Amino acid sequence: MTEGMTAERDTGAAATARRLLEIANLKVHFRTDDGWVRAVDGVSLGVDRGETLGVVGESGCGKTVTAMTVLKLIAMPPGKIVDGTIHWQGRDIVPLTPAEMRSIRSKEIGIVFQEPMTSLNPVYTVGEQIAETLRLHEGLGKRAAMDRAAEMLKLVHIPNPSRRVNDYPHQFSGGMRQRVMIAMALSCSPKLLIADEPTTALDVTIQAQILEIMVEMKERLGMAVMLITHAMGVVAETAQRVVVMYAGKVAEEAPVGELFANPRHPYTQGLIRSIPRIDTAATHKVRLEAIPGSVPSLLDPPKGCRFAARCRFVMPECLDAQPPLREVSPGHKVACIL
Amino acid sequence: MTQYVLRRLLIAIPSLLGISVILFTVLALAPGDPFEELATNPAVPPDVRAALRASLGLDDPVHVRYFNWLFAMLRGDWGYSFVSRIDVDDLILQRLPTTLIVIGSSQILALMIALPVGVYAATRPYSIFDQIANTLAFIGFSLPTFFTGILFILFFSIYLDWLPFVYRSDIPGSGLPWFWEHVKQSIMPIAVLGLFQGAAWTRFVRSAVLDVIRLDYVTTARAKGLAERVITIKHVMRNALIPVVTLVALSMPAVFGGAIVTEQIFRVPGIGSLLITAILANDTPVIMAVTFVVSILVILFNLLADVLYGWLDPRISYR
Numbered sequence: 001m002t003e004g005m006t007a008e009r010d011t012g013a014a015a016t017a018r019r020l021l022e023i024a025n026l027k028v029h030f031r032t033d034d035g036w037v038r039a040v041d042g043v044s045l046g047v048d049r050g051e052t053l054g055v056v057g058e059s060g061c062g063k064t065v066t067a068m069t070v071l072k073l074i075a076m077p078p079g080k081i082v083d084g085t086i087h088w089q090g091r092d093i094v095p096l097t098p099a100e101m102r103s104i105r106s107k108e109i110g111i112v113f114q115e116p117m118t119s120l121n122p123v124y125t126v127g128e129q130i131a132e133t134l135r136l137h138e139g140l141g142k143r144a145a146m147d148r149a150a151e152m153l154k155l156v157h158i159p160n161p162s163r164r165v166n167d168y169p170h171q172f173s174g175g176m177r178q179r180v181m182i183a184m185a186l187s188c189s190p191k192l193l194i195a196d197e198p199t200t201a202l203d204v205t206i207q208a209q210i211l212e213i214m215v216e217m218k219e220r221l222g223m224a225v226m227l228i229t230h231a232m233g234v235v236a237e238t239a240q241r242v243v244v245m246y247a248g249k250v251a252e253e254a255p256v257g258e259l260f261a262n263p264r265h266p267y268t269q270g271l272i273r274s275i276p277r278i279d280t281a282a283t284h285k286v287r288l289e290a291i292p293g294s295v296p297s298l299l300d301p302p303k304g305c306r307f308a309a310r311c312r313f314v315m316p317e318c319l320d321a322q323p324p325l326r327e328v329s330p331g332h333k334v335a336c337i338l
Numbered sequence: 339m340t341q342y343v344l345r346r347l348l349i350a351i352p353s354l355l356g357i358s359v360i361l362f363t364v365l366a367l368a369p370g371d372p373f374e375e376l377a378t379n380p381a382v383p384p385d386v387r388a389a390l391r392a393s394l395g396l397d398d399p400v401h402v403r404y405f406n407w408l409f410a411m412l413r414g415d416w417g418y419s420f421v422s423r424i425d426v427d428d429l430i431l432q433r434l435p436t437t438l439i440v441i442g443s444s445q446i447l448a449l450m451i452a453l454p455v456g457v458y459a460a461t462r463p464y465s466i467f468d469q470i471a472n473t474l475a476f477i478g479f480s481l482p483t484f485f486t487g488i489l490f491i492l493f494f495s496i497y498l499d500w501l502p503f504v505y506r507s508d509i510p511g512s513g514l515p516w517f518w519e520h521v522k523q524s525i526m527p528i529a530v531l532g533l534f535q536g537a538a539w540t541r542f543v544r545s546a547v548l549d550v551i552r553l554d555y556v557t558t559a560r561a562k563g564l565a566e567r568v569i570t571i572k573h574v575m576r577n578a579l580i581p582v583v584t585l586v587a588l589s590m591p592a593v594f595g596g597a598i599v600t601e602q603i604f605r606v607p608g609i610g611s612l613l614i615t616a617i618l619a620n621d622t623p624v625i626m627a628v629t630f631v632v633s634i635l636v637i638l639f640n641l642l643a644d645v646l647y648g649w650l651d652p653r654i655s656y657r
Contacts, residue, residue, distance in 0.1 A: 071561060073557055073560055073561055098566075099565075101563075102563040102564070102565065103563065104563070105560070105561055105562060105563035106561060106562045106563045107563060110561075111561045113554060113557070113558065115554055118553060118554040118555065119554045119555055119557075119558045120555055120558065121555040121558070121559070121573050121577070122555075122577070122651070122652070122653060123576050123577055123650065123651060123652060125652075132562060132564070133562045133563070136562065136563060136564060137563065168652045168653065170652075170653050181558075184558075184562075185561075
């Protein structure tokens with residue numbers, strides 16, 4: 001009896017230690033002229049040490065806002081964290097002061113954005129921009145920081161790093177700039193990298209290279225990755241666990257294999273069916289399936305399930321109340337009554 | 339860089355030649371004649387007048403007169419003022435420093451107002467500070483300098499009797515009291531010009547900063563963990579200054595134009611008032627020289643802006 005309880009407590013403590021980031025019931029709303037937009041409305045998700053969590057969903061589902069809120073990079077106002085907690089290594093960062101947040105940014109959590117073309121400051125060399133982070137968090141001198149910046153460029157496979165470190169962003173292509181952004185985000189060896197659609201703005205061939213670099217860097221530095229994307233294929237290749245978001249809420253959460261093999265939420269099923277498949281395309285002349293309808297307005301979301309209006313299995317009780325996230329098998333949670 | 343500046347200076351030569359041709363032609367076509375006074379003076383016989391005109395080359399065709407003027411200029415002979423009866427270059431050297439000090443100080447004052455106020459207002463849009471700054475800026479650049487100038491004279495010179503309203507370049511004495519007198523008489527013209535320009539630039543700086551502040555790389559800077567002050571100065575201002583430099587350089591001709599009006603109001607003996615007197619007296623060599631000097635200054639300011647531009651923005655290369 002006592003033994004069993006100790007064992008249970010131990011696994012509980014181990015789970016907490018493994019958990020790097022724990023977002024619970026996060027609500028981020030934005031004030032507009034028309035009222036409050038509930039961009040993120042009760043999202044719970046966690047990232048373990050060293051894992052890659054894929055966060056998928058279509059544009060406007062709240063995945064970027066969730067990611068930006070972890071570093072408190074959303075503009076407040078108009079944005080506001082209405083409710084919920086964000087525990088980073090056991091500490092809630094929602095009440096932290098701006099100065100305390102600054103010591104977490106880049107040092108403990110790095111972030112890469114969607115648009116490499118506009119994410120770098122055009123008037124400083126890429127080396128200066130990477131060195132800036134190193135000088136701030138690692139206390140390096142000018143020379144040492146520039147040397148480390150060149151090393152970082154080498155790690156992300158930029159050819160001729162010691163010369164390229166003195167080049168300006170406009171002298172780099174989009175893919176190369178995204179490598180610079182990754183080098184910058186990882187320069188202080190953070191424990192978590194948030195990648196907000198890092199490949200969306202890039203050519204398909206470059207996308208694969210960038211993902212490869214991210215996987216390689218993850219292994220080398222032993223960090224966790226929160227990969228935000230709308231491409232199911234990207235998730236299948238890189239993530240261990242997946243969170244599917246829809247209209248500001250989590251629709252489904254599962255290990256990657258389980259999600260693709262046994263999707264429970266009709267929205268997830270729709271997403272998987274909408275992936276173009278090259279192997280069957282030649283033999284079966286099937287049209288690519290799209291999910292009919294569009295995302296509900298987050299100004300005044302429906303009372304019931306937010307996917308009900310587009311769901312092929314909709315039932316009367318779906319319209320009454322939002323189905324809670326329930327565990328259907330270990331690690332597999334779904335917000336659907338089916 | 340040095341090569342670029344040299345090349346730009348060489349390109350300035352044809353521009354200046356073009357400007358001089360236009361100025362000379364316009365002045366030749368303009369009504370009025372420096373000899374009008376002699377023409378109406380009964381004491382001067384017509385044949386003497388004709389001989390004088392011929393000896394000064396006034397009856398030559400325009401292009402002959404232009405080339406005479408041009409070759410004289412190239413030799414460093416700027417001509418002789420019909421009215422003041424001294425060499426034009428001496429006259430300009432007397433007047434130019436006053437104008438440069440007044441205009442230079444007023445532009446520095448304008449920048450010292452516009453940069454901090456515009457940047458601070460933009461980092462807190464729609465705050466109380468922003469609204470007050472915006473209102474004052476709107477009032478400031480809506481009021482023409484000839485109106486505020488007279489208002490200043492009425493208030494500070496006549497009502498309060500703190501500042502002199504006539505600018506004197508020949509203040510006797512030396513040392514600190516002499517310097518203080520100069521400062522006192524410069525305050526109003528500098529303030530009137532500087533506040534007007536500062537008001538216009540504040541609005542421009544504010545919108546330039548607002549344009550930059552919402553760009554992605556500012557979010558990147560924030561994600562690095564930099565303090566807001568560092569982000570504003572290092573990442574926002576450096577980029578926002580690029581369009582401001584263009585505006586400042588482009589407004590230089592207007593500033594010289596405005597200075598002419600202000601110099602008239604405050605009786606500042608600068609080249610602006612020299613130009614007005616010369617125009618009223620048909621003193622062609624002086625008009626020609628003053629407009630030419632102003633053209634050179636405008637071209638120099640444009641060159642300075644281009645150099646600054648390249649220094650601020652690495653995407654522009656000196657080629």
